[in-house]
Amino acid sequence: MDTISKNLLAEIADIHEIPEGAYNIRANGKLQSRNTTANIDIVTKTDKPGIDIIIAPGTKNESVHIPVIISESGLTDLVYNDFFIGEGADVVIVAGCGIHNCGDQESGHDGIHTFHVGKNAKVKYIEKHYGEADGSGGNIMNPTTIVEMDEDSYLEMETTQIKGIDSTNRVTKGRLADRATFIVKEKIMTHGTQYASTDFDVQLDGVDSSTNVISRSVARGKSKQKFLAAISGNNKCAGHSECDAILMDDAIVTAIPQLTAANVDASLVHEAAIGKIAGEQLIKLMTLGLTEEEAEEEIVNGFLK
Amino acid sequence: MLELKNISYVVEDEKEIIKDVSLSISEGFIAITGPNGGGKSTLAKIIAGIIKPTSGQILFDGQDITDMSVTDRAKLGISYAFQTPVKFKGITVKDLLSLAAGKNTTVAESCNILSEVGLCARDYINREVNASLSGGELKRIEIAMIIARSTKLSIFDEPEAGIDLWSFNSLIKVFEKMHEKINGSILIISHQERILNIADQIIVISEGKVKQTGTKEEVWPDLMAEGTCSVLAQKVG
Numbered sequence: 001m002d003t004i005s006k007n008l009l010a011e012i013a014d015i016h017e018i019p020e021g022a023y024n025i026r027a028n029g030k031l032q033s034r035n036t037t038a039n040i041d042i043v044t045k046t047d048k049p050g051i052d053i054i055i056a057p058g059t060k061n062e063s064v065h066i067p068v069i070i071s072e073s074g075l076t077d078l079v080y081n082d083f084f085i086g087e088g089a090d091v092v093i094v095a096g097c098g099i100h101n102c103g104d105q106e107s108g109h110d111g112i113h114t115f116h117v118g119k120n121a122k123v124k125y126i127e128k129h130y131g132e133a134d135g136s137g138g139n140i141m142n143p144t145t146i147v148e149m150d151e152d153s154y155l156e157m158e159t160t161q162i163k164g165i166d167s168t169n170r171v172t173k174g175r176l177a178d179r180a181t182f183i184v185k186e187k188i189m190t191h192g193t194q195y196a197s198t199d200f201d202v203q204l205d206g207v208d209s210s211t212n213v214i215s216r217s218v219a220r221g222k223s224k225q226k227f228l229a230a231i232s233g234n235n236k237c238a239g240h241s242e243c244d245a246i247l248m249d250d251a252i253v254t255a256i257p258q259l260t261a262a263n264v265d266a267s268l269v270h271e272a273a274i275g276k277i278a279g280e281q282l283i284k285l286m287t288l289g290l291t292e293e294e295a296e297e298e299i300v301n302g303f304l305k
Numbered sequence: 306m307l308e309l310k311n312i313s314y315v316v317e318d319e320k321e322i323i324k325d326v327s328l329s330i331s332e333g334f335i336a337i338t339g340p341n342g343g344g345k346s347t348l349a350k351i352i353a354g355i356i357k358p359t360s361g362q363i364l365f366d367g368q369d370i371t372d373m374s375v376t377d378r379a380k381l382g383i384s385y386a387f388q389t390p391v392k393f394k395g396i397t398v399k400d401l402l403s404l405a406a407g408k409n410t411t412v413a414e415s416c417n418i419l420s421e422v423g424l425c426a427r428d429y430i431n432r433e434v435n436a437s438l439s440g441g442e443l444k445r446i447e448i449a450m451i452i453a454r455s456t457k458l459s460i461f462d463e464p465e466a467g468i469d470l471w472s473f474n475s476l477i478k479v480f481e482k483m484h485e486k487i488n489g490s491i492l493i494i495s496h497q498e499r500i501l502n503i504a505d506q507i508i509v510i511s512e513g514k515v516k517q518t519g520t521k522e523e524v525w526p527d528l529m530a531e532g533t534c535s536v537l538a539q540k541v542g
Contacts, residue, residue, distance in 0.1 A: 216394075244394070283355055284391040288405045288450065289379040298404065302395035 004071050008098030011130040013067040023065040024051055029077045040064055040091075050080035050112075053093075057086030057118065065094045068111065073103020076140075078110045087118040087150075096128040099139040099164070108140035115146070117153040117180075125157045131164030138166040145172045149180035151206065156183040161196065162304065163189070170198040176237075178206035186215040187304050190223035190251070197226040204237035204266065213241040218300050219251030230258040233266025243272040246303060248296075306331055306490050307352065307458060312361035314347055314513075321347040323358065324513040330492060334484045336504035337494045338528070344513040345494045346388060349460050352492070353385035354378040365458070382457035382489075386450070388466055390443040392435050398446055399430045405453040421482070422449045423475040441472030448479060457489040465497050473497075501525070 005027060022040035025032040029049075036042050039059040043052045053064055070077060083093065101107040117123055131139035147155055161168060174182045182202060190196050202211045213229045229241035243255040257270035277299050285295035307330040314323040321344045337345050350356040352363065354375040363371045370378055393401075402418060403410045410418075416426035422445040432438065434446060444464060451459045464480070465473055477499050483491060484503045493500060501507055507524045509517040517524050 278391075280387075280391045281393060283375060284387065285404065286375040287353060287355075287379050287383075287385045288401075288454065289376060289407060290404065291376050298396065298400075299393065302393055302397075302400065305395045 008069040012096030012098040059089040063092040074105030076108040090122040099131040102134040129161040147174040174202040176209035188217040191220040194223040210238040232260040236265035245274040308364040310362040333505040339510040388462040390447040405450040441468040461493040
């Protein structure tokens with residue numbers, strides 16, 4: 001593996017050496033390496049690009065890494081990854097895509113991830129997107145995540161997109177059965193002329209199902225962001241969405257919370273706050289000896305931590 | 306150490322104004338008191354550089370700092386504890402202590418500082434400085450930052466405001482301790498008799514002017530007689 005690929009892997013998956021446990025590393029549209037364990041199988045799809053990740057019922061304390069890296073300019077990679085998480089399993093799944101675009105053509109990765117979360121299963125899904133470019137080609141990522149949750153299952157999804165992705169259109173759909181819980185924590189920072197759109201649609205079908213969709217973002221330069229969080233309460237359930245954005249320079253942020261309650265016992269709440277860094281926060285840090293620019297950095301870094 | 310020469314701050318629509326204040330503050334523990342709206346906080350902010358005076362001059366160790374930024378004054382050795390502590394998102398107690406100390410403070414160092422303000426360090430180091438902390442906790446973290454900086458001049462703006470009685474008692478102990486091992490000047494805006502008790506010098510500010518300066522024995526009878534400061538009569542704890 002070359003240095004560029006190693007850097008990308010470190011950025012998106014905190015992988016410095018070959019990871020422990022199950023993994024599937026995809027580089028420039030091809031399988032680079034794979035490892036399976038007694039409980040976690042990874043199978044290449046035969047009908048379309050992508051893999052099936054099959055986690056046996058009752059699997060505990062195991063992890064799966066499935067990073068994708070692209071270092072060839074002008075390559076657009078489309079993959080379908082399906083996760084079958086068996087009943088009662090408790091696993092960590094780390095996905096992510098890193099693009100290093102040294103040319104002047106667009107490079108892109110469109111990943112469609114579908115999670116079938118079995119009864120009582122508990123999943124932590126971490127996804128990180130990162131791009132770097134030496135040339136003038138754009139880095140484009142359009143991830144789609146579909147989550148189907150069985151009774152009493154729990155999925156926590158952490159997504160981070162901090163740097164270098166010029167355009168992203170993220171779609172996340174969830175459907176929850178009885179007592180299932182779906183938590184989303186999204187962090188985005190855009191700069192330059194980047195555009196990031198995230199679109200959540202969570203259907204709370206089951207009794208006592210619940211979701212919490214939290215987005216924290218920083219928009220700088222002339223970048224644009226759009227956040228849409230649609231939650232439908234179709235049963236006795238609880239849903240909460242929160243968009244908290246720091247606006248800087250000439251950036252534009254749109255937040256569209258959308259709640260649909262179709263049951264009198266559906267409790268749905270949304271919060272959205274967009275604004276510049278509070279002046280008193282800057283002044284406080286300046287009284288500690290930081291310049292205004294250093295204070296801004298600290299506040300932004302803390303906010304996205 | 307700190308000299309204010311004919312400082313005025315007169316702005317329309319501003320409640321608190323300062324009229325031609327001249328003061329010389331030497332080393333030691335100095336309390337500023339007086340009625341609300343009399344100009345105490347404005348004066349503190351002028352010293353810290355948060356508010357620019359409309360006229361006058363400020364000297365710090367003989368150096369003219371009138372046109373200096375908040376950052377440069379902080380670097381010179383002025384610290385300012387806000388009356389209402391600022392809350393952050395994602396920034397932890399340890400982050401703030403490190404920024405205040407100007408270096409990455411170790412867990413042991415952070416613990417020492419936090420225990421000085423009566424906080425059990427282990428419970429707080431990794432807490433975010435946000436609304437999940439109580440008013441008293443935020444106040445003590447605010448003071449801990451000033452201790453971490455340990456600069457020549459430390460200004461505290463009503464450290465007793467907005468905290469409960471229990472926190473107040475431990476707060477007084479913090480200042481009593483600070484007074485014992487003072488190094489430089491502590492300028493503290495307060496209405497509380499127990500804080501005024503430990504001051505080497507008291508300055509009474511009213512209607513934007515210095516009304517009186519002196520020791521507690523000199524200043525106290527007048528304050529009580531005029532009743533300008535009813536809060537002063539409260540004897541807490």
